[in-house]
Amino acid sequence: PASVGRDDRGRLTVAGVDVCALAERHGTAAYVMDEDDFRSRARDFRDSFASAFAHLGGADVYYAGKAFLCTAVARWVQQEGLCLDVCTGGELAVARRVGFPAERVAFHGNNKTVPELREALEYGVGRIVVDSFDEIERVIALATELGVRAPVMVRVTVGVEAHTHEFIATGHEDQKFGFSLAGGQAMAAVARLAAHPEAVDLRGLHSHIGSQIFDTAGFEAAVHRLAGLHAAVATEHGIALPELDLGGGYGVAYTSQHTPLPPRELARSLAEIVERELAAGAGAGHPAPRVSVEPGRAIVGPTTFTLYEVGTVKHVDLGGGHGRTYVSVDGGMSDNARPALYEADYSCTLANRSSSAEPTLARVVGRHCESGDIVVLDEYLPADVRPGDLVAVPGTGAYCRSLSSQYNHTPRPPVVAVREGESRVIVRRETIDDLLALDVADA
Numbered sequence: 204p205a206s207v208g209r210d211d212r213g214r215l216t217v218a219g220v221d222v223c224a225l226a227e228r229h230g231t232a233a234y235v236m237d238e239d240d241f242r243s244r245a246r247d248f249r250d251s252f253a254s255a256f257a258h259l260g261g262a263d264v265y266y267a268g269k270a271f272l273c274t275a276v277a278r279w280v281q282q283e284g285l286c287l288d289v290c291t292g293g294e295l296a297v298a299r300r301v302g303f304p305a306e307r308v309a310f311h312g313n314n315k316t317v318p319e320l321r322e323a324l325e326y327g328v329g330r331i332v333v334d335s336f337d338e339i340e341r342v343i344a345l346a347t348e349l350g351v352r353a354p355v356m357v358r359v360t361v362g363v364e365a366h367t368h369e370f371i372a373t374g375h376e377d378q379k380f381g382f383s384l385a386g387g388q389a390m391a392a393v394a395r396l397a398a399h400p401e402a403v404d405l406r407g408l409h410s411h412i413g414s415q416i417f418d419t420a421g422f423e424a425a426v427h428r429l430a431g432l433h434a435a436v437a438t439e440h441g442i443a444l445p446e447l448d449l450g451g452g453y454g455v456a457y458t459s460q461h462t463p464l465p466p467r468e469l470a471r472s473l474a475e476i477v478e479r480e481l482a483a484g485a486g487a488g489h490p491a492p493r494v495s496v497e498p499g500r501a502i503v504g505p506t507t508f509t510l511y512e513v514g515t516v517k518h519v520d521l522g523g524g525h526g527r528t529y530v531s532v533d534g535g536m537s538d539n540a541r542p543a544l545y546e547a548d549y550s551c552t553l554a555n556r557s558s559s560a561e562p563t564l565a566r567v568v569g570r571h572c573e574s575g576d577i578v579v580l581d582e583y584l585p586a587d588v589r590p591g592d593l594v595a596v597p598g599t600g601a602y603c604r605s606l607s608s609q610y611n612h613t614p615r616p617p618v619v620a621v622r623e624g625e626s627r628v629i630v631r632r633e634t635i636d637d638l639l640a641l642d643v644a645d646a
């Protein structure tokens with residue numbers, strides 16, 4: 204987070220709180236989240252997109268709750284004037300808990316249940332992003348039954364897959380999300396929805412091309428295809444769809460290898476792309492659609508670090524004068540599955556003191572019963588790293604707590620928010636009793 208520093212004893216501090224005080228008060232492992240950093244990143248996205256798209260149809264930013272969502276975060280998102288993307292009834296329940304304005308909620312998912320759809324319509328969500336013909340029929344039936352018009356976006360498989368600096372544009376799309384463009388399904392979905400104006404308020408088109416992307420080339424290809432469909436809908440159905448959603452996916456720097464685009468530059472280049480592509484299509488002449496984006500990782504990822512305590516240190520001789528130091532911490536793949544799932548790379552730092560010892564190549568590992576339980580693959584730590592030290596792993600705000608598990612009956616760490624020299628728990632630590640409570644003792 205932006206507010207991280209070191210005090211004169213060499214302790215890491217965040218928002219004016221030192222990590223030793225945090226460990227003492229809240230225990231380890233813990234996710235430590237800088238509230239003001241979250242709020243300012245959220246505002247930066249909101250303001251950057253609003254201003255870059257002001258001369259077009261305007262823009263909204265939907266925070267993607269799948270990256271990390273809890274009641275406090277939903278409240279911050281609301282207070283900072285963003286919209287919210289939820290993809291399950293569970294995430295919707297968090298939004299409802301804070302009274303998140305329903306019209307600013309988007310409901311995603313490729314297999315929403317009928318009760319979830321019913322709840323979303325009764326709550327009055329601003330958009331349901333439909334993902335299959337089965338779902339279209341369910342939405343039409345439910346809206347008819349409830350006597351409402353369902354606001355609907357059509358998720359389009361644009362045939363672009365982006366990861367980091369590479370993107371692949373393909374003609375056919377072998378994935379579970381969306382209606383394919385190439386096969387004409389997206390147009391058929393639009394036609395089906397347009398045939399039911401009494402039950403459906405057809406808002407627009409949606410695409411999401413991937414995650415942890417640093418380059419706008421993939422978005423350019425996606426917008427080109429979306430704009431083509433937008434124009435074709437105008438020609439064939441006489442409908443100028445009022446909204447386009449470009450999804451999320453903006454990358455963050457987990458290590459020094461990556462340099463993310465600041466939101467202002469990202470918004471400006473996406474606005475240029477949208478303007479150019481819309482002007483080229485047959486939709487030109489209609490008012491420009493309002494654009495939305497759905498960043499998750501880029502808002503929450505950098506706001507958080509995980510604080511662990513070192514339990515054991517082991518030196519392994521690799522032969523030829525080489526060795527590796529295994530540093531075991533009190534967490535691991537249960538609180539951060541990303542290294543095991545995606546070979547994701549993190550960094551870490553000794554957090555409770557400074558050390559003048561020689562740096563040594565260390566592998567930080569968790570406490571779970573498998574060897575793929577890696578926290579940080581390779582990192583130089585001072586050679587005197589020892590049990591009782593604290594280690595901080597930055598960039599764990601996105602897809603860590605939200606992807607966490609209780610593997611090996613491990614209670615999940617708390618999420619602690621820090622702000623202006625104070626800390627408070629926003630998600631409490633799980634206990635063994637929490638785990639046992641679900642386990643029917645006398646079954």
Ligand code: LLP
Nearest residue numbers: 267411414415451452453497498499500602
């Ligand atoms: N919108 C839609 C429709 C999405 O499917 C996603 C992410 C987002 C927005 C937000 O993407 P972001 O801005 O956070 O990249 N667990 C993986 C990432 C899965 C992303 C799924 N969809 C990971 O840890 O890398």
